[in-house]
């Protein structure tokens with residue numbers, strides 16, 4: 001699903017008006033966050049609350065937007081834009097869209113950044129664009145420590161690519177030089 | 185031919201390192217340049233660092249040109265973090281036009297790495313160390329990365345980094361072979377404080393790749409000055425300083441002196457391992473480099 005990270009709540013509070021509404025997409029946000037956390041968000045923003053099925057389907061939004069000073073949206077960047085389009089009004093996103101991810105052992109990890117030219121057939125089925133902090137085509141860089149990336153809290157994607165590739169006899173492929181792609 | 189490329193493999197190579205200033209005042213930099221002039225006969229090149237750790241400094245190209253114009257052979261460091269293909273090639277043409285031949289191709293630390301003073305800077309990484317090496321290789325044949333023609337071939341002696349402290353090490357080994365295939369002529373390692381780390385890396389290369397790489401490697405050294413420095417360095421990725429080495433600095437009456445002794449021992453170890461030479465990074469204390477060179 002689309003991965004989301006909530007913005008700083010204190011910063012969001014400074015953007016509230018007298019009458020606020022929080023519109024949440026019913027899909028990805030509920031995969032990223034618990035229902036309780038989403039309910040709490042509405043309370044912290046002192047706002048009314050509306051949950052819509054899938055904002056990416058351009059649903060009808062039965063709201064008189066003139067009634068509200070501020071409309072907050074909990075959705076991916078695309079869903080947030082849909083709300084703005086449908087209501088023809090400015091909105092405030094409450095989350096940052098960070099990628100396309102997976103959940104295992106209760107932990108969400110980003111696996112794809114929708115780069116537009118999938119090359120994971122050349123990288124053992126592991127994405128070097130999202131799972132390497134520098135999106136390197138020829139990793140790992142020298143900063144890897146105990147298999148962890150030099151920045152952020154992620155496992156180094158290139159160590160994983162190397163392990164899977166060399167295990168299946170692809171040592172030469174791993175040692176080959178991959179050139180930058182021309183994404184049309 | 186650069187002095188470095190001419191002598192590589194023929195004699196035990198020693199290179200030094202300098203950081204360009206953090207502002208337009210060149211006074212201190214020129215003092216260091218003067219010191220390097222005195223050491224010219226013993227040094228085969230001086231690296232000019234390129235915004236290491238994403239901490240702002242004057243451009244390494246300008247710093248390298250200044251060395252070149254003062255008769256000191258630069259090893260121009262170039263990172264892929266801050267420039268796209270065009271900017272990298274354009275800077276390389278400039279370097280070549282000014283007579284610079286030795287270039288160390290680096291991917292570069294992430295702008296958001298621990299040391300960074302510009303964490304919101306955008307990381308470019310259009311090329312990486314391997315494709316930057318390839319770029320220089322084709323430029324040496326009179327071409328650019330996209331296949332176009334240059335009005336004259338460049339003459340780069342191409343360096344790359346080797347991180348013996350990366351863990352797990354296998355990925356680093358395969359990548360080193362990739363850099364060699366791409367066209368790297370020599371390697372400079374990250375700072376090594378235990379010769380066993382270097383030895384393990386060379387042996388691992390031999391067992392995984394089936395080749396001996398020691399005649400291409402300059403082992404990186406940083407003389408230790410204080411126990412505080414030991415503690416700081418231990419927090420950096422890839423740095424291994426043993427308990428014993430740490431204690432030697434901690435218990436020393438004169439830690440600077442002891443640091444120089446340790447570095448001198450490492451130089452001997454590098455010779456014993458038949459490495460191509462050493463790369464001494466004096467970390468701002470140029471006297472340590474002077475002392476180490478005196479005994480060579």
Ligand code: SF4
Nearest residue numbers: 112113115118119127
């Ligand atoms: S290469 Fe990575 S970012 Fe690009 S489409 Fe494939 S998985 Fe997504």
Ligand code: SF4
Nearest residue numbers: 132139140141149156
């Ligand atoms: S440590 Fe691995 S994931 Fe992180 S930037 Fe380097 S190669 Fe990429």
